[in-house]
Amino acid sequence: MSPTTLPAGPEHGHVTFLGAGPGDPGLLTLRAVEALANADVLVAEHEVLDVVRTHARPGVAVVHTEAGPFPGPLPGTGTPHPTIVDGTSTTAGSPAVRDAAHLVMEAARGGRRVVRAVSGDPGLDTYAAEEMLACVAAGVPFEVVPGISAAVGVPAYAGVPLRDAQGADVRFIDARTASDRCWTEVGVSDGTVVVSTTLDSVAAAAGELVAAGRKPDTPMTVTVAGTTTRQRTWCATLGTIAQTLKQAKVLPSPEGGRPVIAVVGERSAPAQRDQLAWFESKPLFGWKVLVPRTKEQAASLSDQLRSYGAVPHEVPTIAVEPPRTPQQMERAVKGLVTGRYEWIAFTSVNAVKAVREKFEEYGLDARAFAGIKVAAVGEATAQALIAFGVKPDLVPSGEQSAAGLLEDWPPYDPVFDPIDRVFLPRADIATETLVAGLIELGWEVDDVTAYRTVRASPPPAETREAIKGGGFDAVLFTSSSTVRNLVGIAGKPHNVTVIACIGPATAKTAEEHGLRVDVMAPEPSVHKLAEALAEFGLRRRAAAREAGDAVSRPSERRPGARRRRAT
Numbered sequence: 001m002s003p004t005t006l007p008a009g010p011e012h013g014h015v016t017f018l019g020a021g022p023g024d025p026g027l028l029t030l031r032a033v034e035a036l037a038n039a040d041v042l043v044a045e046h047e048v049l050d051v052v053r054t055h056a057r058p059g060v061a062v063v064h065t066e067a068g069p070f071p072g073p074l075p076g077t078g079t080p081h082p083t084i085v086d087g088t089s090t091t092a093g094s095p096a097v098r099d100a101a102h103l104v105m106e107a108a109r110g111g112r113r114v115v116r117a118v119s120g121d122p123g124l125d126t127y128a129a130e131e132m133l134a135c136v137a138a139g140v141p142f143e144v145v146p147g148i149s150a151a152v153g154v155p156a157y158a159g160v161p162l163r164d165a166q167g168a169d170v171r172f173i174d175a176r177t178a179s180d181r182c183w184t185e186v187g188v189s190d191g192t193v194v195v196s197t198t199l200d201s202v203a204a205a206a207g208e209l210v211a212a213g214r215k216p217d218t219p220m221t222v223t224v225a226g227t228t229t230r231q232r233t234w235c236a237t238l239g240t241i242a243q244t245l246k247q248a249k250v251l252p253s254p255e256g257g258r259p260v261i262a263v264v265g266e267r268s269a270p271a272q273r274d275q276l277a278w279f280e281s282k283p284l285f286g287w288k289v290l291v292p293r294t295k296e297q298a299a300s301l302s303d304q305l306r307s308y309g310a311v312p313h314e315v316p317t318i319a320v321e322p323p324r325t326p327q328q329m330e331r332a333v334k335g336l337v338t339g340r341y342e343w344i345a346f347t348s349v350n351a352v353k354a355v356r357e358k359f360e361e362y363g364l365d366a367r368a369f370a371g372i373k374v375a376a377v378g379e380a381t382a383q384a385l386i387a388f389g390v391k392p393d394l395v396p397s398g399e400q401s402a403a404g405l406l407e408d409w410p411p412y413d414p415v416f417d418p419i420d421r422v423f424l425p426r427a428d429i430a431t432e433t434l435v436a437g438l439i440e441l442g443w444e445v446d447d448v449t450a451y452r453t454v455r456a457s458p459p460p461a462e463t464r465e466a467i468k469g470g471g472f473d474a475v476l477f478t479s480s481s482t483v484r485n486l487v488g489i490a491g492k493p494h495n496v497t498v499i500a501c502i503g504p505a506t507a508k509t510a511e512e513h514g515l516r517v518d519v520m521a522p523e524p525s526v527h528k529l530a531e532a533l534a535e536f537g538l539r540r541r542a543a544a545r546e547a548g549d550a551v552s553r554p555s556e557r558r559p560g561a562r563r564r565r566a567t
Contacts, residue, residue, distance in 0.1 A: 013108035019147015154226030159277030187212020282309030317485035412442030425450035470494030
């Protein structure tokens with residue numbers, strides 16, 4: 001049994017030193033995710049807290065090492081713990097470092113499973129070894145879950161391979177702690193040098209390498225915010241990097257203290273990086289895309305957008321409420337159980353949720369669907385049914401819509417269909433397309449309002465300002481109601497924002513609200529809409545390159561955007 005799966009108890013306290021990687025949450029290892037899922041206490045550096053907290057179980061005690069005192073008693077001890085500061089800004093052996101180790105050990109002594117998360121890899125962390133030694137001295141068992149270090153992960157995301165078929169030497173140096181001897185050793189070598197430094201110290205590091213023997217025309221890449229959608233990379237040489245950063249207007253800057261990874265050597269030559277920069281060349285890289293849906297509704301769509309390099313931001317524009325007169329729904333569910341229907345047709349995930357909640361209210365489960373044919377209007381609705389324990393008998397083979405469902409729906413046949421009635425639970429504002437089509441096929445339809453859709457509450461002021469001020473690069477409209485509701489609760493998107501619509505009706509509504517429609521899905525599918533936006537991004541990127549312009553995001557075109565943009 002692995003330490004992180006031991007049952008809780010005083011004799012089983014345990015610490016896992018976990019590497020959270022350089023920034024991309026997808027770079028966490030499977031072992032790291034397992035450890036986080038079993039943690040009772042999570043102690044994390046501030047910069048990786050969001051990366052690891054997602055995988056922690058509900059109820060875990062969370063402490064980040066930039067915060068002040070943990071509210072209340074130290075988990076598992078009943079004793080308040082000391083104030084903790086960010087260990088990366090202290091000196092080895094300082095009280096803050098000892099306090100961080102004390103926090104971890106006290107929680108473990110209380111029988112808790114503690115995860116101590118650091119950025120990159122614990123083996124390269126300045127203070128993790130000290131905390132491990134403190135655990136040894138206190139008799140607290142621990143394990144180490146390695147992570148991807150920034151020195152290795154960031155060049156991979158920047159399109160800069162560190163070695164080639166010739167197996168050239170690779171040297172790593174931390175400019176913040178390097179001695180003269182370190183600079184001399186890497187300077188006389190002709191291999192690749194990976195330098196960990198800060199943005200405002202890059203030029204100084206380049207000067208150290210030149211002074212140690214490297215030629216000023218040696219290629220150099222500098223990457224900030226590596227492996228995240230804020231990543232930016234500059235290509236230059238040791239002799240020109242200072243001027244390159246100055247021309248890019250990133251120095252001098254309040255952001256100058258941000259950590260960066262610089263790679264020096266022929267492997268970082270611009271011609272090669274242009275071919276290998278897979279991450280920053282994604283079609284929507286860094287685009288902030290507004291998705292007017294709840295997180296639950298937008299899960300797969302947001303994942304798709306992330307695969308294109310975008311940063312999705314979900315804003316619900318509608319809220320779902322029970323019907324004003326629930327008796328009709330109650331009668332229909334009872335009829336479902338007593339054999340009144342041959343079919344039940346679900347036209348949305350919300351319809352599945354409404355029926356499921358009514359089932360649970362009556363103490364029913366998926367077995368109540370026995371003997372009834374089930375239809376789903378599309379894959380998302382089908383997946384919601386499968387999660388309920390029901391495999392749909394009919395899903396459109398073509399267009400994922402009510403019209404597509406009707407294309408495949410069989411006409412009523414009194415010989416094969418003992419019952420001619422269909423139960424259709426749906427929203428109060430749904431169209432009549434499906435009802436009319438089923439009646440034309442010979443079916444009787446119980447068209448029942450299962451839920452109401454109402455306008456959601458306005459998003460936070462910061463989001464509203466971003467929508468109206470051009471802070472979003474694109475917005476995806478998946479229905480006419482999302483257009484009306486978003487404009488109603490947050491205002492009209494700025495004219496630099498790319499407007500993408502799922503179909504002609506939605507586009508017409510957008511235009512009626514004074515919006516310029518830039519992208520239209522080839523078919524009414526949210527995933528096809530995301531694909532269409534990605535293709536738009538690719539064409540825009542190609543046009544900029546052909547014109548010799550820098551590739552920029554739409555939001556960077558608004559007045560003052562470049563001046564305000566963080567590096």
